Amino acid sequence: MFDLAIVGFGATGVSLLKQIQDEVYASGLRAPRIALFSPRAAFARGHAFGDADVIHKVNTPPSMLSVSNSEPVGFAHWMNAKGNANELYPNRLVYSKFLQETYQDIARSGLLEIEEFHETVQVVTAQTPGYQLRSESGKTVTAHKIMLCLGSLHGTNFRQLSEQPGFIDHHTKFSKVKGGPVLVAGSGLTAVDAFRSLNQGKNNEIHLFSRQGFAPTCLTKENRYIPVVLNWTTLLKEQNGSVRLQYFLKTLKQECKRLPDGGERIPAMQILREHRPAQYFEYLMERSQAADLPYQDILVSTRPYMHKLWRSMPIEDRISFNINYGAGWAAWRHPIPYEVIAELAAAAREQRLHIHQGKNSPYWENGQFVLETTSGKTIRAQNLVDGTGGTNRLDLIDSPLLRNLTEQQLIEAHPCGGIDIHPLTFQCQVNGKPVPGLYSLGPLNKGSLFSTNAFWFNARCAGHWARQWAIEMTKKNSVGI
Secondary structure, eight states, X not given: OEEEEEEOOSHHHHHHHHXXXXXXXXXXXXXXXXXXXXXXXXXXXXXXXXXXXXXXXXXXXXXXXXXXXXXXXXXXXXHHHTTXXXXXXXXXXXXXXXXXXHHHHHHHHSSSEEEEEOSOEEEEEEOXXXXXXXXXXXXXXXXXXXXXXXXXXXXXXXXXXXTSTTEEOSXXXXXXXXXXXXXXXXXXXXXXXXXXXXHTTSOEEEEEEESSOOOOOBOOSOOOOOOSSSSHHHHHTOXXXXXXXXXXXXXXXXXHHTSGGGSSHHHHHHHHHTTOHHHHHHHHHHHHHTTOOHHHHHHHHTTTTHHHHHHXXXXXXXXXXXXXXXXXXXXXXSOBOXXXXXXXXXXXXXXXXXXXXXXXXXXXXXXXXXXXXXXXOEEEESEEXXXXXXXXXXXXXXXXXXXXXXXXXXXXXXXXXXXXXXXXXXEEEETTEEEEEEEEOSGGGHHHHSOTTSHHHHHHHHHHHHHHXXXXXXXXXXXXX
């Protein structure tokens, strides 16, 4: 029987394994038996990084992309050793190579007893003790504990259109797009990846659209503005128990009033609402070069505590945030590199990129996808790209494993999406009760933890769990189990 089975072995899985290795070494534990389940194509690289195109960049500096808390600048040092020390935002395939080399070092260390299974798990059955896991080929193993590291599993937001010819949800299908207008749903990182792929031939007219009409924002070269009003100390002073969403928004508004013109957001959005996307991007680029993006600085300052704030909010506040403020938060809190914004600006100047606010969802009519915009325009296209990142509602995700776990009441959907887990132990829970020996890390925990779209946060969670696991294993060893 394995001590642990890690189901899904991408970036978060590699981080978890590395930090288990660190804890095993520090605690002097015997080599634990660990089973790793992942298709060979995604093994030790995942889809977010290993399945990217060469033009797709990370949007986090190397100094924040370590897989281990013990080596906080591990990736930056690796980049330096490879002669890429000056590359601030490398492409994701470079990071996938780092993940693979990290795993190879772990496997060679001898501190862990690892067995690889290059396939997916489809059925998990509780038994005494632990669990039995059955793969797609019918192979079965047993393990005391299971950690789900399933990555960004999601369902499409356009289920009614997904079967139509010309619907695209992955960059490998972009080669089929042969010029003409293309609709790209979304305004975040996935939509930007779609734009960059489509923009390579410079023969497509690209129409980015979303419900709120937001556009990508630009990373600043330095965060200079230090919030005075909105900080964790202020939020801790809120009375009546948990911090309510309206109090947080009120405090954010008070902070913005301290900024000239309310910060960069208000003038930038005014330009965008005037349908001048090139000027919108150029305005943010200019302020980025001057490190003068204080609104972005305010949102970035919440990074260390936002997951705690999220956890303290009642469920109804979290749902309200997702519905009413989630799109704006994503647009302004998750900016992209300057050089990518420059590509967007150039395409907008050449009238090859347009930004729209959708009046309603696109529909299919006479062999084309049709979008009606709030400005009164109607756009028709042969291709629709789902660049929204999809939905993490469990009932819309096409995963045999998730269906199996749900049917057995081993997992339960969180009201804000993904799997309901305990936010401190990452243990799956059903009806508020922990499920023994079953855990989850990564994007599917977003409803419980908020920050799981950021790899640095998932790596931090992996380190926290590895330490808890090592404490438990040390206790077992001390009593001779």
